[in-house]
Amino acid sequence: MGSLSLKNIRKSFGNVEVIKGIDLDVKEGELVIFVGPSGCGKSTLLRIIAGLETETSGTIEIDGNTVNGQSPSMRGISMVFQTYALYPHLTVRDNMSLGLKQAKRPKDLIKKRVDFASAMLSLDDYLERRPAELSGGQRQRVAIGRAIVRQPKLFLFDEPLSNLDAALRVNTRLEIASLHRQLSATMVYVTHDQTEAMTLADRIVVLNNGVIEQVGTPMELYNKPKNKFVAGFIGSPQMNFIPASCLEMSDAETVGIRPENITFDGAKADLTGKVSHIEQLGGDTNIYADCGEAGLICIRLFGQHEAEVDSTISLHFDRDKMFKFDKDGNTIN
Amino acid sequence: MSVDIKTTARSQVTFRAIAAHAILITYTLIALFPVFVIVINSFKSRKAIFREPLSVPTPETFSLKGYETVLKQGDFVLYFQNSLVVTVASLTMVLLFGAMAAFALSEYRFRGNLLTGLYLAIGIMIPIRLGTVAILEMMVASGLVNTLTALILVYTAQGLPLAIFILTEFMQGISDDLKNAGRIDGLSEYTIFGVLVLPLIRPALATVAVFTMIPIWNDLWFPLILAPAEETKTITLGAQVFIGQFVTDWNAVLASLSLAIIPVLVLYLIFSRQLIKGITAGAVK
Numbered sequence: 001m002g003s004l005s006l007k008n009i010r011k012s013f014g015n016v017e018v019i020k021g022i023d024l025d026v027k028e029g030e031l032v033i034f035v036g037p038s039g040c041g042k043s044t045l046l047r048i049i050a051g052l053e054t055e056t057s058g059t060i061e062i063d064g065n066t067v068n069g070q071s072p073s074m075r076g077i078s079m080v081f082q083t084y085a086l087y088p089h090l091t092v093r094d095n096m097s098l099g100l101k102q103a104k105r106p107k108d109l110i111k112k113r114v115d116f117a118s119a120m121l122s123l124d125d126y127l128e129r130r131p132a133e134l135s136g137g138q139r140q141r142v143a144i145g146r147a148i149v150r151q152p153k154l155f156l157f158d159e160p161l162s163n164l165d166a167a168l169r170v171n172t173r174l175e176i177a178s179l180h181r182q183l184s185a186t187m188v189y190v191t192h193d194q195t196e197a198m199t200l201a202d203r204i205v206v207l208n209n210g211v212i213e214q215v216g217t218p219m220e221l222y223n224k225p226k227n228k229f230v231a232g233f234i235g236s237p238q239m240n241f242i243p244a245s246c247l248e249m250s251d252a253e254t255v256g257i258r259p260e261n262i263t264f265d266g267a268k269a270d271l272t273g274k275v276s277h278i279e280q281l282g283g284d285t286n287i288y289a290d291c292g293e294a295g296l297i298c299i300r301l302f303g304q305h306e307a308e309v310d311s312t313i314s315l316h317f318d319r320d321k322m323f324k325f326d327k328d329g330n331t332i333n
Numbered sequence: 334m335s336v337d338i339k340t341t342a343r344s345q346v347t348f349r350a351i352a353a354h355a356i357l358i359t360y361t362l363i364a365l366f367p368v369f370v371i372v373i374n375s376f377k378s379r380k381a382i383f384r385e386p387l388s389v390p391t392p393e394t395f396s397l398k399g400y401e402t403v404l405k406q407g408d409f410v411l412y413f414q415n416s417l418v419v420t421v422a423s424l425t426m427v428l429l430f431g432a433m434a435a436f437a438l439s440e441y442r443f444r445g446n447l448l449t450g451l452y453l454a455i456g457i458m459i460p461i462r463l464g465t466v467a468i469l470e471m472m473v474a475s476g477l478v479n480t481l482t483a484l485i486l487v488y489t490a491q492g493l494p495l496a497i498f499i500l501t502e503f504m505q506g507i508s509d510d511l512k513n514a515g516r517i518d519g520l521s522e523y524t525i526f527g528v529l530v531l532p533l534i535r536p537a538l539a540t541v542a543v544f545t546m547i548p549i550w551n552d553l554w555f556p557l558i559l560a561p562a563e564e565t566k567t568i569t570l571g572a573q574v575f576i577g578q579f580v581t582d583w584n585a586v587l588a589s590l591s592l593a594i595i596p597v598l599v600l601y602l603i604f605s606r607q608l609i610k611g612i613t614a615g616a617v618k
């Protein structure tokens with residue numbers, strides 16, 4: 001098990017700088033998730049850590065050793081890919097053992113490790129099958145098994161759940177969480193899905209345009225976002241942003257309020273709007289109201305509620321849960 | 334009403350299928366006709382060939398004289414062997430070096446990558462025969478005239494541009510993740526190329542093989558110029574001995590041409606099976 005430390009990592013493709021100076025420390029046994037919109041450089045950063053992409057500048061340390069310039073197989077890492085990337089010509093067992101075979105480890109050790117991983121991931125019945133004979137979820141479990149068998153210092157996951165359907169995604173997510181607990185392994189995990197990040201992470205790194213916007217535990221990011229980008233990215237449905245002028249507040253440019261912190265209250269109405277759409281989810285209800293200048297506002301109510309489309313409603317904002325942002329989008333405390 | 338729409342739609346589909354098949358069958362007939370004429374006439378007596386060139390051999394007109402002449406001319410086996418050696422060796426080199434170059438061009442980012450690719454592809458547009466004089470001079474200088482090596486080298490050069498062009502396109506489509514997984518497991522670049530990438534581009538390799546093989550097998554130009562000696566003659570050149578300035582032994586010419594079809598046909602069948610296997614494997618996945 002190992003720690004990871006990134007110092008001022010930069011990466012350019014041609015003239016385009018994609019990673020713009022990343023500093024980060026990941027402690028031993030921690031599960032850190034990189035989250036950010038598509039194209040913000042998450043995969044590139046992960047591939048730099050793996051040694052699959054060469055950094056333009058900066059230092060990478062795994063377990064205290066600088067690994068710049070070392071080949072991927074020497075870094076003591078395992079990686080799980082979005083597209084599974086299993087070797088099509090090998091059986092599940094051989095897929096999992098190839099890395100150790102390449103490293104010339106003894107046969108009985110390889111067998112022991114493969115059996116351990118396959119028991120952990122319930123793959124025992126599939127060991128002699130080829131990847132083509134497996135379902136998507138099974139393939140991804142094999143890929144995870146292949147990562148475990150190497151007993152790496154550091155696990156790297158690049159959107160491992162994105163190719164799975166919704167139900168499998170939840171299952172595999174739980175599996176990865178339990179894996180993390182059982183192995184107490186250091187993991188770096190990339191996703192564009194904030195729910196995945198919130199549910200799995202010890203700490204979340206929010207990336208945008210090649211820079212870190214904020215690092216923190218899921219609740220830190222939810223409760224104390226440093227800026228408008230993080231506030232908007234974490235939480236679902238997304239935080240509502242309202243021009244401060246609509247609320248007659250002069251000490252901010254924009255005001256943010258999460259859908260769950262809005263209530264209906266005619267007496268203390270901050271805004272009135274017309275219902276334009278309503279989503280009944282059973283457990284909770286999302287109501288979208290068109291509030292003119294303030295834009296479309298989402299209200300999330302716990303439980304089941306009815307509302308007529310086009311009816312007028314009065315919204316009350318919980319003052320303590322409001323966020324204020326300045327012109328540059330930074331949070332005002 | 335809805336039933337009507339369905340039936341019209343279905344009859345439209347049937348009509349399209351029939352039209353497509355009609356066109357394909359016509360094309361096949363046109364393409365096969367010369368081959369058919371060559372093969373049937375190779376089994377007929379000389380008189381019958383000229384009297385009724387389009388009729389199939391009957392008991393009266395049947396004759397194996399052409400084949401006897403060809404096989405009695407003991408060198409024919411040698412010509413066959415030369416053609417096979419040249420074709421198979423060139424093909425192997427074209428596929429191997431073409432695939433390696435394509436892998437480098439598609440996989441590695443280096444200065445001049447694009448330029449190298451363009452340079453290698455320009456060969457598609459410039460016929461190698463334009464350089465015949467220079468090639469002959471080089472072969473003379475290096476003492477390779479009248480060797481099969483000369484032919485193999487020229488054909489390899491001739492086949493590479495198209496091979497590199499097609500294979501590069503295909504290789505760019507192969508998932509980076511798979512290659513990266515191999516790198517993390519400690520596979521060498523050669524293993525990644527040979528074990529992970531090559532099997533995935535098998536359909537492309539088969540296509541390139543067929544397109545490379547036919548012109549080499551049929552070529553008359555370079556064997557005539559670079560290797561006309563008796564012991565290095567290829568089958569197409571060898572068949573020319575029966576075409577004289579004054580008399581032509583048509584039986585023998587047709588028989589040798591018929592025989593010459595067999596090896597390419599076999600090679601083609603091997604490659605096309607690979608081709609179909611590759612396509613269906615991709616579809617099932």
Ligand SMILES: Nc1ncnc2c1ncn2[C@@H]1O[C@H](COP(=O)(O)OP(=O)(O)O)[C@@H](O)[C@H]1O
Binds near residue numbers: 036037038039041045
């Ligand atoms: N090999 C490459 N060459 C040029 N640009 C690239 C390459 N790989 C990634 N990029 C660019 O880098 C940016 C970040 O890509 P990536 O790390 O894959 O994003 P993410 O994984 O966050 O969606 C994208 O704008 C992408 O176009």
Ligand SMILES: [Mg+2]
Binds near residue numbers: 044159
């Ligand atoms: Mg990505």
